[in-house]
Amino acid sequence: MVLDEGIKVSEPLLQQAQEALRRYREALGSAPPEEVERLGLEAVSLMQTVQAYQQRDWELGFKGRTVASQVSDYTQVD
Template sequence: MDDLQEKMVLGEPLMQQAIEALRRYHQARDTLAPIEEVERLRVVAESLFQAISQYQLRALGGHSATCH
């Protein structure tokens, strides 16, 4: 397995978490859950997708704005 493919495979669990968080957000929004819960789920999903973006940028040799 080449280095890039290995890095993408290593990022897969985070991608799955983000997709699941987005599903939970959409489900809460569609079932008219309390607005605070919908907003919380939106923030969680957005945060996870931002983390994926930063990971992939670093994996491709770019530089992200922050690295925690």
């Protein structure tokens, strides 16, 4: 399935985004405000990048396919 391949490729990026979010949450209440802000911006930026990548992957993977064939990708049992 095309979507599975896209998920595998984006997984390291998603892990980076999750790690950035974890660092941000850990900094809340204990780090200087400037550091919390920087970590928050980093987390948001990485999450937006993941979202944009997955959206692009979705559009490229399903371009020109019928809705029925797209839906069948999600209803197949492996």
